[in-house]
Amino acid sequence: TIANKEEEAVVASTIGNLSIKVSSPEVEIQALSGGNQQKVVIGRSLLTNPKVLFLDEPTRGIDIGAKGDVFRMMVQLSQQGMAVVFSTSDLKEIMAVSDRIMVMSGGKLTADIVRDQAEESALVSASAQGF
DSSP states (O other): OOOSHHHHHHHHHHHHHTTOOOSOTTSOGGGSOHHHHHHHHHHHHHTTOOSEEEEESTTTTOOHHHHHHHHHHHHHHHHTTOEEEEEOSOHHHHHHHOSEEEEEETTEEEEEEEGGGOOHHHHHHHHHTTO
């Protein structure tokens, strides 16, 4: 349960800011959909006011609507000056959201490309270099 008014305000703000779909702030996280669970995890991370947000496969296993919400949140945080670093194996996500793309393969950095200069074929090639 939510302990005090300050926590209630933070929870309400996070639910609104991240478009978390929940019938009540008292609902347990495990009762939420995968996409809303992911947004709660991101929301918790944001409560520390980080300068850099690291996300590992932030949209894996969530529905298309929640993916859109997560992408919009990532872009919005970036526009507010936060560095958002994420890993994904989804090339379409990389091309849609990233400003700068770094490819690692076999434990080594194989490409560092500004999004405007990125081509899917070059990224696929770089991802195979370490093997």
